[in-house]
Amino acid sequence: MTSKSTIMDTNSFSADALDLLDGETRQLVERRLTVLGGAYRLFYQHPVHLVRGEGQYLWDAAGAKYLDMYNNVASVGHANPTVARAVADQMMRINTHTRYAHENIVDYSEQILATMPSEITRAMYMCTGSEANDLAIRVAREYSGGTGIIVSSEAYHGNTDLTSRHSPALGGGQPLDAACRRVRVPSADAMGGPGSLARENSGQAFAHEIEKAIDDLESHGVRFAGFLADSIFSSDGVHPGQAGWLAPAVDVVHRHGGVFIADEVQPGFARTGEAFWGFARHGVVPDVITTGKPMGNGIPVSGLFARDEVLSAFSDRLPYFNTFGGSPVSMAAALAVLHEIQTRDLQQHALQVGERLRTELRRVAERHAGVGEVRGVGLYTGVDIVSPADGQTADGALALAVLEGLRERRLLTSVAGAAGNVLKLRPPLVFDMRDIDRACTTLDETLTALDA
Known part of the structure; x- marks a missing residue:
């Protein structure tokens, strides 16, 4: 199996x-x-060499137009005029740190907390998802009194020293924290993929894996602190599973006194379509929620949202300050993004367009032995690229050839999964029904050329 660092x-x-x-x-x-x-x-x-963007489209220096199926950073579209105006207007007034009172940070906090479970009442702001997850781990350790953090087997949670040590997706060159444990995410079939025989048991099976990881920590004298997870398990190969399957694992975490940290950088902000937040699909209430990339549509802003008693264990003892986190300009961008998602009903849009996209992608898969399962939720889809010889074995080399072929035909995306064989389709939320034909035709043409 190819390591993630080799894939990158x-x-x-x-x-x-x-x-x-x-x-x-x-x-x-x-x-x-x-x-x-x-x-x-x-x-x-x-x-x-990209020089311009608009919505779900990008243009290179030669004027060629690309369909962007990768960037969740520009979540409400490249060069979104509402966000651009909000940022420019605020920059012309004032932009400074949070030691002065300003309406934007309070307005945003009130509005974003209203989208979360009532138990989540506190907000803090940073610039990147890495910083948010770094702080979340520190909060979990202060609250629980432990140090052991559990992540999925191919998780990516950031590039600070602390988060990189909890990001096995970075590969063998990146040492993991001694108190970090990896748990394997169930296969797509086990989590309710097409033809599944085990979908009823997948949640309990995963909860058992969490329980074993906690037991392993304790057997080594390490107190359990928490479970950090992206509920769509994007780096593991896009495994959203059936709604609700994650709940038993969260129950185990809480039963052992740990903190559940929901990393919403990938599944949050209406991406799944079924809910505004990825964790909400599973009927669970996290202790800490972290956000990043799509929050500001390209302006660096991230957040940590938590239960009062959990965050207080950290914030009442240890000061935290982030010079640019929560600045008036970053909050203006975040407010504009939230406004766009809600007023344009992009959550329902993601649900409908995503379902249609996967339907059409499965039709492409029927014509090519090198395409396995197509799975996803909302506007997040994983397409398994497999060996045409048996239609099952992960084929990272073929996936990279597909990726380059798509780029040649002006469609941009990336790969994920332990073997680097899963096409990761994660376009801006404004990706539309009219784009589906181009996306599927381009994939079909690329696969046909490779078949030949």
Whole structure:
């Protein structure tokens, strides 16, 4: 099985391929490598030079138009005019830190908390999802008195020192925290995929895995602190499962005195269609909720929302301050995003368009032996790319070939899963019914070319 770090390296530009680029792009990439080095890896073996966006579309420097099926950052669409105006207007007035009183942070906190369970009453703000998850782990440890955090086997929760140590998706080069335990997410079939025989038991089976991980922590003298999870399990290969299957695991967490941290960077802000928050599909109430990318449509802003008694265990003892977190401009962006989602009913839109997209993708799958299961919820879909020889074995190399073929045909996305064989389709929420035909036709053409 290919490690995640290898997948990330393969699905990125290599300086060895510099001679294959045309003049203008080559010059730009050379300049980039000179000043940024290799840490900031470019997507694709042939990098895309993007200069403009609108809604779900992007344009490169040559004027070619791309369909974006990857970016949940621009959740309400690239260059959204409502968000752009809100940011510009606020920037022309004032932008400073949260040590001064300002309406935006209070207005947003009241409005976003109204979308959450009544038990969640407190808010804090940062700039990135990594910072939010970093703080969430610290809060869980203070509240529980433990240090052991459980994550899924291919989880990604951030790039700070603390969150990277709880992100096995970064691969073998990234050491995990000694008090971190990984639990395998059930297969798509076990969680209620097409033809499943085990869907009734998947929730209990996963809860048993959590219980075993807690027992393992305790057997090593480590007190359990909490379970940190993205409820759509995106890095594990997009496994949303049947609504409600996660509830037994959360019950186990609480029974053992732990904190359930719902990482909503991927499934939140109406992405699943079935609920505004991913965890809400499962009928559970988290102790801590973290948000990031889609919250500001490209403006750096993230949040942590929690039960009062859980957050107080941290905030009443330890000061926390984030210079740019919760600034008037970032809150103006967040308010505008929330307004767009609610007034345009993008949650229902995500539900309807996502269901139709998967229906059409399954029709494409019927024509190609290299496509396995298509699964997802709302506007988050995973497409298994498998060996055409048996129609079952994960095929990461073929998935990367598909990815490059889609890029050549001007459709942008990425891969996920332990073997890097799952196409991760996660377009802006404004992705529309009219885009489905282009997306499916492009995938069909790419697979046909590879079949040949």
